[in-house]
Amino acid sequence: MNANIKKATFAGGCFWCLQPIFDQTKGVLETFVGYTGGHQEDPTYDDVCSGESGHTEGIQITFDSSVVSYEQLLEIFWYNIDPTAVNAQFVDHGTQYRSAIFYHDDEQRHLAEDSKEDLDESGRFDEPVATEILPAVTFYPAEEYHQKYYQKRALHYKMYHDNSGREEFIQEHWNK
Numbered sequence: 001m002n003a004n005i006k007k008a009t010f011a012g013g014c015f016w017c018l019q020p021i022f023d024q025t026k027g028v029l030e031t032f033v034g035y036t037g038g039h040q041e042d043p044t045y046d047d048v049c050s051g052e053s054g055h056t057e058g059i060q061i062t063f064d065s066s067v068v069s070y071e072q073l074l075e076i077f078w079y080n081i082d083p084t085a086v087n088a089q090f091v092d093h094g095t096q097y098r099s100a101i102f103y104h105d106d107e108q109r110h111l112a113e114d115s116k117e118d119l120d121e122s123g124r125f126d127e128p129v130a131t132e133i134l135p136a137v138t139f140y141p142a143e144e145y146h147q148k149y150y151q152k153r154a155l156h157y158k159m160y161h162d163n164s165g166r167e168e169f170i171q172e173h174w175n176k
Helices: 015-023 045-049 070-078 106-121 154-162 166-174
Strands: 005-012 028-036 056-064 099-103 132-135 139-141
Touching: 005 015, 005 028, 005 070, 015 028, 015 056, 015 070, 015 154, 056 070, 056 099, 056 139, 070 106, 099 106, 106 132, 154 166
Parallel strands: 099 132
Antiparallel strands: 005 056, 005 099, 028 056, 028 139
């Protein structure tokens, strides 16, 4: 396997909203939305939505590190979540919507910790950064109908996304 091909795993609320951003990133080879960080084996969407599985909705990214760095992926991630929210992201509430960075090796852990510390010390937010940094564990891809939802159910996705509060937060805090 090519040493430049790596994985990154993030959780930032509704996984539908993270997939298009990373799919459009040069150097990202593949993305899957799914469930990670919990205790239940082979969870379904209903299991995760119940809040009982311990999992959070997440995205697993396969990327070419010679084209896009892990640091760049972290930056994209931070710019698309509310890092101060505890067990929530925008209109979605519950542990299944908590934000987290799941590192795959020590280098990713150090980079994630440094980026979180830099963000926390930046003064950009009134509250501390609550995003967890945890070792990557089993990632369970979500059901097929959730993959590339923004393409498969574009109108429904747009209605959800446009009413989630995510874009307003990004505009207010990142001026993007």
